Amino acid sequence: MMIYFITEQLDQKEPNILTMVKFNALLIISLEGQYLARFDAPITGWTHEMLCSTNMLFESAWTCCGVEAYLGNQWVGSSKV
Secondary structure, eight states: OOOEEOOOOOSTTSOOTTTTTTTSOEEEEETTSOEEEEEOOOTTOOOHHHHHHGGGGSOTTHHHHOEEEEETTEEEEESOO
8 A cells, every 4th residue: 555645845836845744743544534543753854755655554454445644734645646
């Protein structure tokens, strides 16, 4: 199962959505709204690379339901992008 994170800033003209939320916990929520997991932010805050590396921690069972990823209240990715 893979979550596609939309936090990579490919161009300086794009907003960096991590700036305001990088110290928030990563929340994994099913597409039906069920809370599945929480991962606390690293001491230095989340980066795009760190978020992507969390994919190895996710349950394979989540593949069937699909999930959304949030840093606090900010949506940062989905398994169904």
